[in-house]
Amino acid sequence: MGEPKIPLDLILEKMAEDVEKAKERVSKASEVLQGRLDTRLAMTPYEVVYEEDRVKLKHYFRNENAENKLKVPLLVVYALINRETMLDLQPDRSVVKTFLEGGVDLYMIDWGYPKRKDRFLTINDHVNGYMNNIVDFIREKHHVPKINLMGICMGGTFCVMYSALHPDKIKNLITTVTPSSFDTDKGLLHVWMRDIDVDRMIKTFGNIPGDLMNFGFLLLNPARLMIDKYVGFMENMDNKDFVENFVRMEKWIFDSPDVPGETFRQFIEDCYKKNLLIQSKMYLGGRRVDLKKLTMPLLNFYGAYDHLVPPEACNQLTKAVGSVDVEDICFETGHIGIYVSSKIQKQFAPKIVEWLKQRDQEDVPVAEVPSAAGRKKASAKPLLKRKSSATVAKTIVGKPKKSHTSKNSGRIEGR
Amino acid sequence: MADEDLNQQFKESVIFPWLQSVADVWLKMVQTVPPNSSAMLKVQTALQERFSQQLDTNLNMLKSFSKMIKPPEEKSAAANAAGALPEIFLKLAKSGFDVAMEIQKHLWEKAGKIGQRTEAYKFENLDQEIFKAFSDVYQNELQQYFKIPPLGLTRFYQERINELLDKHNIFETTLAEFLSILYLPMEKSFKVFQEKLKEMAEKGEIPAATKENYAMWLKILEGHYMNLFKSADYTETLHRMLNHFEDFLIVRNEVIQDFLTMMPVVTHKDIDDLYKEFHLLKKRVKELEKRLGISPNALDQR
Numbered sequence: 001m002g003e004p005k006i007p008l009d010l011i012l013e014k015m016a017e018d019v020e021k022a023k024e025r026v027s028k029a030s031e032v033l034q035g036r037l038d039t040r041l042a043m044t045p046y047e048v049v050y051e052e053d054r055v056k057l058k059h060y061f062r063n064e065n066a067e068n069k070l071k072v073p074l075l076v077v078y079a080l081i082n083r084e085t086m087l088d089l090q091p092d093r094s095v096v097k098t099f100l101e102g103g104v105d106l107y108m109i110d111w112g113y114p115k116r117k118d119r120f121l122t123i124n125d126h127v128n129g130y131m132n133n134i135v136d137f138i139r140e141k142h143h144v145p146k147i148n149l150m151g152i153c154m155g156g157t158f159c160v161m162y163s164a165l166h167p168d169k170i171k172n173l174i175t176t177v178t179p180s181s182f183d184t185d186k187g188l189l190h191v192w193m194r195d196i197d198v199d200r201m202i203k204t205f206g207n208i209p210g211d212l213m214n215f216g217f218l219l220l221n222p223a224r225l226m227i228d229k230y231v232g233f234m235e236n237m238d239n240k241d242f243v244e245n246f247v248r249m250e251k252w253i254f255d256s257p258d259v260p261g262e263t264f265r266q267f268i269e270d271c272y273k274k275n276l277l278i279q280s281k282m283y284l285g286g287r288r289v290d291l292k293k294l295t296m297p298l299l300n301f302y303g304a305y306d307h308l309v310p311p312e313a314c315n316q317l318t319k320a321v322g323s324v325d326v327e328d329i330c331f332e333t334g335h336i337g338i339y340v341s342s343k344i345q346k347q348f349a350p351k352i353v354e355w356l357k358q359r360d361q362e363d364v365p366v367a368e369v370p371s372a373a374g375r376k377k378a379s380a381k382p383l384l385k386r387k388s389s390a391t392v393a394k395t396i397v398g399k400p401k402k403s404h405t406s407k408n409s410g411r412i413e414g415r
Numbered sequence: 416m417a418d419e420d421l422n423q424q425f426k427e428s429v430i431f432p433w434l435q436s437v438a439d440v441w442l443k444m445v446q447t448v449p450p451n452s453s454a455m456l457k458v459q460t461a462l463q464e465r466f467s468q469q470l471d472t473n474l475n476m477l478k479s480f481s482k483m484i485k486p487p488e489e490k491s492a493a494a495n496a497a498g499a500l501p502e503i504f505l506k507l508a509k510s511g512f513d514v515a516m517e518i519q520k521h522l523w524e525k526a527g528k529i530g531q532r533t534e535a536y537k538f539e540n541l542d543q544e545i546f547k548a549f550s551d552v553y554q555n556e557l558q559q560y561f562k563i564p565p566l567g568l569t570r571f572y573q574e575r576i577n578e579l580l581d582k583h584n585i586f587e588t589t590l591a592e593f594l595s596i597l598y599l600p601m602e603k604s605f606k607v608f609q610e611k612l613k614e615m616a617e618k619g620e621i622p623a624a625t626k627e628n629y630a631m632w633l634k635i636l637e638g639h640y641m642n643l644f645k646s647a648d649y650t651e652t653l654h655r656m657l658n659h660f661e662d663f664l665i666v667r668n669e670v671i672q673d674f675l676t677m678m679p680v681v682t683h684k685d686i687d688d689l690y691k692e693f694h695l696l697k698k699r700v701k702e703l704e705k706r707l708g709i710s711p712n713a714l715d716q717r
Contacts, residue, residue: 018625116686120694129701188644195654197661204661204668206687220644222597223637231629 028238037240039247042085044096046108050137054112055130057137058084062100069103070353070360072148072171073138076108077131079154080259081213084108086252086339087152090245093340095349102353107138109155111257119206119261123270124285126263127161135162135169146171146296148356153177153309153335154267157277160317164280164294165287172359173294173323174352176301177335179309181278181316182271188220189308193272202261210256220307249340278320291317297325299355301348306335327355546592553584575673579666586656586663593656596649600639607639608632 050057062069078084087108088096099106109131114121138147149170151159156178163170184190201208218225236242276282282289298321302314311330318326329351331337333344561581565573611631615621622628643649672682 116683117690117693119687120691125698191645192650192653195650197654197658200658200661204664206683221637221640223600223633223640227636228633 025235025238029243032238032240032243035240037244037247039244039251041090041248041252042088043091044088044094044100048110049107049141050134052130052133054114054118055134056110056112057134058108058110060096060100060106060108062103062105066101066103068357070105070148070356072144072146072356072360073105073107073142074099074148074150074356075135075138076106077149077151077155077159078109078111079152079156080111080114080126080263081154081210081256083252083255083257084110084152085255086336089252089340090248093342093345095339095345098345098349099353102350102357104353104356105142107134109134113257114207114260116206119202121260122262123158123161123266127158128165128285128287131158131162132166135166139169145169148172148174150174150352151176151178152339153179156180157267157271160277160291160294160321161282161284161289163296164289164291164321165284167293167295170296172297172299172356174299174301174355175314175317177303177306177309177314177338178300178317179271179313180320181275181313182273183275183278184310184312186310186312187307189216190272190310190313192216193268196268198265198268202265205261207258207261208264210258213259214254214256217308278316280320291320292322294321295323297359298323299327299329299352301329301331301338303333303335303338304330305333305337308335325359546588546595549591550585550588553588557584572673575666575670579663579670582659582663582666586659589652589656589659593652596643596652600636600643604632604636604639607635611635 044060046058046060048056049059076084076087078087088094091097096106096108135147135149139145146169149159149163149172151157151174153176156175157180159173159175160178160180163173182190205212233243233246236246270276270282274281277289278291280288280290280292298318300314300318302309302311304311306314315328315330318328331344331348333341338344338348558581561577563577564570565577608631612621612628622631668683672684675682
């Protein structure tokens, strides 16, 4: 093959023009970068109402005078990877704020930063320990037999396990980008985790370092996450709002707590390698997680272009559970886009508020404060009766895109 | 008479003149070293004297020792051993030379294949021969030196250090291989980008804006990375690199622990044992709390 004939003169001429523009941008950017920037995140006020070891429970303040308030409180469970601050990243794109404005009484678990002493904590300790204690705390505080539960990513998987083991305590379940079926080759994580020597990892690190996991996530799409993202930043660094939001995202994305070793081991072995959860063969604390016992209404969100938890890992759940009221919603976005993309923001949180309101009408027996044992099983009125998996309500939101990794996913979502 | 003959024979053998000449060389060298300055003169002279005296003493001891060897068979054995020394050195040198030649041969063979890279967007059977050659040579020719059993009081620690060096070398090789694979899409994407530009130039459709060119290259790069990450070779190299990294860290931590145990500080191992006991104890307490109907939060409030 000969040397390609490229009109270098044209390209160089254009580059010279670009250099001029870049000069202007840099001088403006230096003002922005040296000026006062507000890059704080998670600014919605809350109070910590419960603490156990490293785990905290945040309770957000809602307007008690607002109309149309939800009676049943909602507990949000984030993953052990990264932090729950993502739901309140910036004032104009805050899931937390939308929930509060919608009348939701919102609680959120802050898993904290696991230390070496936490390396022996298992999934059972998180699900049947911390989560169960927190659910009981909220039920007792509000005098309700059941609460609403929402899980994000790995936190969603924990919520699925919890709801199957404690269906008497959960009124409605919302899962978002939640992996439940791990036997798929669509996501690179699923392929890479299959042959990983998890025992050696635990022996080496104790807890799995957050930085190591972040490095792995960056490797999933280096072209976008290590090059294009920062090219985008250079192009917009003269825009104060852009810079502030970019730094907020950078702060969040690299704020990665370590994952307790034993929890990581079980998650990889039982879920990624053996795919036990979706088959109802997983055991926690000696009890089988039978998905058929998960009978409350279920709303399941996932992203069509999610390269961490692909749709194939999420969309099996509604077919496997025992619930009759189930709904799948697929957004045309990636893993984080569901929570932070300005377009999806307008649909995602309002949909949850609406869905919960439709299922909040039933009176909760306030007088009957539930005790830990021998609680009455409250009956739920299913909105959508399902006899077979074919009747699962499924919504695809947005137009399909050509590429699985939109430019947006690199710049805004970060992953 | 016969004894005298043998003594004479021994004196005429290899070892005695060799020993004498070596001692003379060292003694003369020590005595003729010029002092650097008057300030150092006293110290250096004292040191020289001490060294030459020590050397003289050692030489005399050796001479006496050689005279003590009476039986002819011992003398001839010693003479034979001395005669064998150059042979041993030669053998060692030959072995080292062979290793160097082997390394060079492997590298030349594999380096010749560097140009024969895989096609664009294809990442099966990657040309990583140069790294395989490195690790082959290392495992076959060099690793064995780290496995020589150490002796003596500090043998345990020497063994650990050798293991650390060994694991470090292996990790470095696999890391280099992994990084080289990660770089492949860059290399390929530039090539494809160049071809694409040529095609477009021929059609007169070349994008004028730098941004468009960049977007085109980025898309090509992304495509290459996606294909690479799905390839079995990449997954295997990634896991191999991770495993060797972890092996290295495990041994490194053990070496650090060896040093820490000499100091009045606790090690990770001690703390982990304690944490485990603590974890089990906490579980039992929580279980008891549950049975007694005590909320964990209630205890904090008291």
